[in-house]
Amino acid sequence: LRHNRGVADLFTPLLAVFVVIGLIIGFSKTSIGGIASISVAIAALVMPTKESTAAILAVLIAGDLVAIRMFGRHADWSLLRSLLPAVLPGVVLGTLFLAWVSDDMLRRSIGVMLLVLVGLQLWQRRRQPGVVPGGARPRVPRTMSWITGAAAGFTTMTANAAGAVMTLYLLARGVEKTRFIGTMAWFFLGVNLAKVPFS
Numbered sequence: 001l002r003h004n005r006g007v008a009d010l011f012t013p014l015l016a017v018f019v020v021i022g023l024i025i026g027f028s029k030t031s032i033g034g035i036a037s038i039s040v041a042i043a044a045l046v047m048p049t050k051e052s053t054a055a056i057l058a059v060l061i062a063g064d065l066v067a068i069r070m071f072g073r074h075a076d077w078s079l080l081r082s083l084l085p086a087v088l089p090g091v092v093l094g095t096l097f098l099a100w101v102s103d104d105m106l107r108r109s110i111g112v113m114l115l116v117l118v119g120l121q122l123w124q125r126r127r128q129p130g131v132v133p134g135g136a137r138p139r140v141p142r143t144m145s146w147i148t149g150a151a152a153g154f155t156t157m158t159a160n161a162a163g164a165v166m167t168l169y170l171l172a173r174g175v176e177k178t179r180f181i182g183t184m185a186w187f188f189l190g191v192n193l194a195k196v197p198f199s
Contacts, residue, residue: 017046022059028163029063029185036060036163040110049106050098054199056160061192067185074182076175082145083152083169087191090153095198097158110159144169156191157198163188 021039028036039059043052101109148169156162166187170180 014046017042018055018059021056022062025056025059025063026066029060029067029181029188037159037161040160044107044110049103049110053098053158053160057192057195057199060160060188061196064185064189064192067181068189071178071182072185074178075186076179076183079170079173079175079183080187083149083187084190086146086149087153088194090150090155091157091191091195091198092153093150094154094157097154098198106158110161113155113159113161144172152187152191156188157195162191 021042024039024042025036028039040053040056043056046052047055097109098106148165152162152165152169155165163184166184170183175183
């Protein structure tokens, strides 16, 4: 009985934390993609780090399905095709990294990745404050698609933090908001489902 009460006492705060995480992820999937990183940081603080990335993955997939239902028809498939070939190598590298690092080192690595990604997002917003509506899309080197795909694969596998990487890329491409959310939704549903066997 005492053991069961102890488990319940631990479970209740963890459940409350995951309610907050669910709200953040739900908001990020249909609005500001990069803020899902906050939920990653919270989960890594309250759970063993490797387990937290797998737990967050289930919530992310649920969020992806909702986002596709609402915005999936607006996806830009040409952008998705340019990114996907480089994602798998990034996921494989991320899987090898997870197998190699300790839980403590992974927690620190996630912290560094999140700080770098937040810094890049702030820099991008200062450099290019708005999204180009419709019309012509700014030219981005093809190598940028490969770098973004590989970075998204690696950061999503290790820290579920590729939302910031994709946000930077889509802002650089001048993607307007509904296309932005629809493209993100399909990209992350595919990537997150591909991660399930690894996680």
